[in-house]
Amino acid sequence: xxxxxxxxxxxxxxxxxxxxxxxxxxxxxxxxxxxxxxxxxxxxxxxxxxxxxxxxxxxxxxxxxxxxxxxxxxxxxxxxxxxxxxxxxxxxxxxxxxxxxxxxxxxxxxxxxxxxxxxxxxxxxxxxxxxxxxxxxxxxxxxxxxxxxxxxxxxxxxxxxxxxxxxxxxxxxxxxxxxxxxxxxxxxxxxxxxxxxxxxxxxxxxxxxxxxxxxxxxxxxxxxx
Amino acid sequence: xxxxxxxxxxxxxxxxxxxxxxxxxxxxxxxxxxxxxxxxxxxxxxxxxxxxxxxxxxxxxxxxxxxxxxxxxxxxxxxxxxxxxxxxxxxxxxxxxxxxxxxxxxxxxxxxxxxxxxxxxxxxxxxxxxxxxxxxxxxxxxxxxxxxxxxxxxxxxxxxxxxxxxxxxxxxxxxxxxxxxxxxxxxxxxxxxxxxxxxxxxxxxxxxxxxxxxxxxxxxxxxxxxxxxxxxxxxxxxxxxxxxxxxxxxxxxxxxxxxxxxxxxxxxxxxxxxxxxxxxxxxxxxxxxxxxxxxxxxxx
Numbered sequence: 001x002x003x004x005x006x007x008x009x010x011x012x013x014x015x016x017x018x019x020x021x022x023x024x025x026x027x028x029x030x031x032x033x034x035x036x037x038x039x040x041x042x043x044x045x046x047x048x049x050x051x052x053x054x055x056x057x058x059x060x061x062x063x064x065x066x067x068x069x070x071x072x073x074x075x076x077x078x079x080x081x082x083x084x085x086x087x088x089x090x091x092x093x094x095x096x097x098x099x100x101x102x103x104x105x106x107x108x109x110x111x112x113x114x115x116x117x118x119x120x121x122x123x124x125x126x127x128x129x130x131x132x133x134x135x136x137x138x139x140x141x142x143x144x145x146x147x148x149x150x151x152x153x154x155x156x157x158x159x160x161x162x163x164x165x166x167x168x169x170x171x172x173x174x175x176x177x178x179x180x181x182x183x184x185x186x187x188x189x190x191x192x193x194x195x196x197x198x199x200x201x202x203x204x205x206x207x208x209x210x211x212x213x214x215x216x217x218x219x220x221x222x223x224x225x
Numbered sequence: 226x227x228x229x230x231x232x233x234x235x236x237x238x239x240x241x242x243x244x245x246x247x248x249x250x251x252x253x254x255x256x257x258x259x260x261x262x263x264x265x266x267x268x269x270x271x272x273x274x275x276x277x278x279x280x281x282x283x284x285x286x287x288x289x290x291x292x293x294x295x296x297x298x299x300x301x302x303x304x305x306x307x308x309x310x311x312x313x314x315x316x317x318x319x320x321x322x323x324x325x326x327x328x329x330x331x332x333x334x335x336x337x338x339x340x341x342x343x344x345x346x347x348x349x350x351x352x353x354x355x356x357x358x359x360x361x362x363x364x365x366x367x368x369x370x371x372x373x374x375x376x377x378x379x380x381x382x383x384x385x386x387x388x389x390x391x392x393x394x395x396x397x398x399x400x401x402x403x404x405x406x407x408x409x410x411x412x413x414x415x416x417x418x419x420x421x422x423x424x425x426x427x428x429x430x431x432x433x434x435x436x437x438x439x440x441x442x443x444x445x446x447x448x449x450x451x452x453x454x455x456x457x458x459x460x461x462x463x464x465x466x467x468x469x470x471x472x473x474x475x476x477x478x479x480x481x482x483x484x485x486x487x488x489x490x491x492x493x494x495x496x497x498x499x500x501x502x503x504x505x506x507x508x509x510x511x512x513x514x515x516x517x518x519x520x521x522x523x524x525x
Contacts, residue, residue, distance in 0.1 A: 050436075070522075071441050078439035088434045092247040104241055105440035149438065 001026060001156050001188055002047050002080075007056030009042055016042055018216040020056070024157055024188040029180075029206050031199045032192040033221060034213035040192035043213065044159050047190065048080045049073045061156070078106050081150030085162035087142045089134035096121065096130040099149045106153065117152070124148045124178060140171035147178055157188045164198055172198055180206055246431055246448045252424045256417055256453055260460030260509070261467070263413040264501050267406050268468025271498055274402025276488045281395030284388065292365070292383040294323075294354040296376060306376040307352050313375050314356060319363030326353040351378075413457075413505065414512040421453055421516040432524060446517035450510055457509030461502040469498055 002024040009017045016039045024030065024047070032040050045051040046058060049065055058065040060076050068076065089098045100110050100117050110117075121127045124144040134142060143163055150158055160179065164172035176198060183189045183206055193199065202208050210221035294314070298306045307325050314323035326334075331353060356363075365383045372379040425432070435445050472489050490497070 074436070074439050074441040076439075077437070082437055084437075088430075088437055090245060090247070090431055090434055093244060097241070097244070101245070101434070102438040104245070105435060105438055105444050110241060153439070 001061055003057075003059040004043075004046060004053075005057045005059070007046060007053040007058060009039070009046060009051060010054045015054075015216060017046075017213070017218075020046075020218045022047075022211070022218060024190055026156065026188055027183065027186050028188045029183045029202070029208040030188075030190045031202065031208055031210045031221075032190060032213065033194060033196070033199070033210060036194070038213040039216070040213060041161055043218075044082075044161050044190065044192055047157075047159055048077055048082055078102060078153050079155050079157070081147075081153070081155040081158045083143070083146045083150045083158070083160040083163045085165040087134070087146040089142070089145070091134050094131045094133060095126065095137065095145055098134060099145060099152060102149060102153045120148050120152055125174075139166040140168070140174070143167055143171070143175055144178070147175065151182060151187075155187070157190070158182055160189070160191045160193075162193055163191065164193065164195055169197075173201060176202055242444070242448055243451055245435060246424075246428055246452060249424055249427060252420045252427070253452075253456055256420045256456040256509070257460035257463075259413060259416040259420070260457040260505050261464035263409050263416075264461040264464030264505055265468040265471075267409050267501055268465055268472060268498050270402050270405040270409065271501075272472050272488050272490060274399050274406070275490060275494050275497070277395050277398035277402060279491070280487060281392050281399065284391050284395065289388075290321075290358045290360075290362070292356040292358065292363075292381060294356060294372065295380045295382060296352040296354065297378040297380075298352075298376070303352055306378065307354065309375045310354055310372060310379055313368075313371050314354070317363055317368055317371070319359050319361055320356055320368075321359045322357040324355055326355055410504075410508055414508050417453055417457060417509045418512045418516045421449060421513040422520060424449060424453075425517060425520045429524075432521070436524075442518060442521040445521055446514055449517045450513045453513040454506050454510045458502050458506040461505030465498050465501045469495070 002022075004020055004022040007017065007020045007022075008015060020043065022030075022043075032043060034040050042051060046053055049058070049060060049068070052058070052065060060068075061079060063072070063076070065073075090101070093101075096117060099121065100113070103110050103113055118127065121130060124147060126141060126145055126148065129137060129141060129145075134145070137145065143166070147158075147160075147163070150160075158179065163175055163179075167175065172195065179189055179191065180202065191198075191202075199208070199210055203210075212219050212221045294310055296303070296306055296310060311323055311325065314320050331350060365381060369381050372381060432445055469490075475489055477489075
């Protein structure tokens with residue numbers, strides 16, 4: 001579904017990632033670790049085409065990113081659910097409207113999908129906060145809302161960038177459970193995190209592969225994980 | 226009809242889609258104020274153009290088929306030469322009517338400059354003969370030749386000498402009015418483009434979120450385009466209404482007093498300014514769309 005082949009990325013001439021190859025298959029679960037600034041977020045952005053590689057090839061659902069125009073990239077992003085650490089909400093819209101935003105931009109009838117939206121908000125435990133504005137939500141609620149928004153289009157891939165970065169351990173486990181549930185539905189999951197305990201908790205339940213960015217390269221993580 | 230569907234969708238809008246861009250402060254007021262001010266000025270430029278056009282047409286119609294013969298002759302020969310000239314005119318092809326202007330009328334013509342007590346009969350004034358041409362018109366050169374033979378002191382003035390520059394002046398005034406309208410429209414487009422640019426820059430985070438969830442540039446642009454188009458329409462409607470009231474309140478005067486006194490709308494002319502709000506909305510639509518698509522293309 002998402003394939004990176006010998007990909008490199010530079011910022012202003014300084015190479016952050018070099019010769020990265022990665023393949024996300026249906027039903028796969030990957031963790032991406034590495035120190036801050038190693039390039040985890042950059043790698044995720046390459047996966048959902050917010051960035052284009054300075055070298056190498058990115059294939060999204062069989063199509064070469066290099067040959068995609070802006071509209072094609074936008075359409076492809078609807079098949080990829082993204083959860084950011086800072087959630088990226090529109091603060092002036094209530095939670096329900098934020099979560100249904102992908103439906104709106106895709107031209108779907110939001111009113112007709114109200115039932116699905118309610119079910120989804122109940123799944124992440126936010127059925128009581130539909131009218132709350134994002135700044136009124138706690139960190140855990142925001143992360144779960146971001147996850148709900150990421151899956152409302154029923155994407156094939158979920159990319160999560162430090163989804164438990166701002167929440168306590170109990171909430172981290174809850175978010176992890178939601179990701180595992182999605183993975184069991186056949187969705188490919190890639191989670192960038194520096195929380196090793198979260199990775200260990202996940203590995204106890206799913207066959208997750210752990211990757212580490214070190215020295216601009218992507219490596220298989222060691223046996224300690 | 227299918228081609229009109231996107232335009233109708235744009236005008237009707239989608240309340241949910243419009244809400245993705247937060248209501249902004251200064252750009253909203255700036256756009257409305259600009260559109261109102263520009264529409265107000267355009268109403269006056271329109272009034273000027275239409276009045277100048279009317280004046281040019283009036284001068285053209287009133288003077289195109291008239292000419293004047295001015296006769297200067299010794300006192301004893303004035304009546305005989307006048308009669309000879311009238312006879313020549315009666316037999317000139319293209320002349321529909323000719324009459325010697327009586328003293329009372331000549332006095333009335335001079336009264337605005339010299340006052341009512343002017344003893345016209347004591348002044349060595351030439352005799353004026355008014356000539357009205359047929360639709361086919363007359364051969365002025367041939368008439369001059371004949372007049373020279375019958376009445377050497379007669380001069381034919383077909384008004385062309387001073388009519389042409391007057392009509393030319395009125396025509397240029399009308400052109401100036403339309404040019405002003407064009408410039409006002411361009412200035413409004415530039416102001417709205419600047420406001421749209423500011424609004425896009427202020428909503429960079431909104432754009433990033435919309436991109437993240439798969440919004441195409443046209444979806445994002447539409448949210449801004451609808452907003453600016455509506456603001457321009459509202460502002461221009463207010464400005465046009467104020468401008469029309471102001472024009473209606475201008476003092477009335479005789480049309481002969483000139484273009485300024487005749488400034489205003491007459492009859493169906495009053496419908497012309499009603500086109501300004503939709504035209505302003507169209508200008509805003511195009512300016513915002515071009516700006517938005519250009520800015521969005523610059524954002525990865």
